[in-house]
Amino acid sequence: MKRIAIAAVAALALLAGCGKRPVLRPADGKxxxxxxxxxxxxxGVGDLLTVPTQAKPSRDDELVTKSTPLQPDRFDLPPPG
Known part of the structure; x- marks a missing residue:
């Protein structure tokens, strides 16, 4: 019975978060x-809220052009111990 009550409260909380948002505009007096x-x-407000391309660039190229195994490194030694 407790599980049903908890699930119902959670569902109502999630449903309450789906409310309609008003149109954004400056606060009164601002x-x-x-x-x-x-x-x-x-x-306008919409222009100010849009993220510019420089802030979030799109990824259009692959950094790894060819996949090859690494060559052994003679300086890659285990820690002394």
């Missing part, structure tokens, strides 16, 4: 940051 001098227009 404004968006000023437009940069070189910008053509004032960025």
């Amino acid at each position: 404004v968006l940051p000023p437009k940069a001098q070189t910008a053509a227009a004032q960025p």
Whole structure:
């Protein structure tokens, strides 16, 4: 019986987290940051929340071009002991 109650409470907690979010806008009495001098227009909320490509670049090339076994290293010695 306890398991059912715990599962029901967990399901309700998860369901409560699925609420509709309001449209983002500045808080009362606050404004968006000023437009940069070189910008053509004032960025909106959506523009400010979008991650630029430089912050999260896409991966478009393979770093390992050929897979070959490593050559033995004569300096790779076990620790003294």
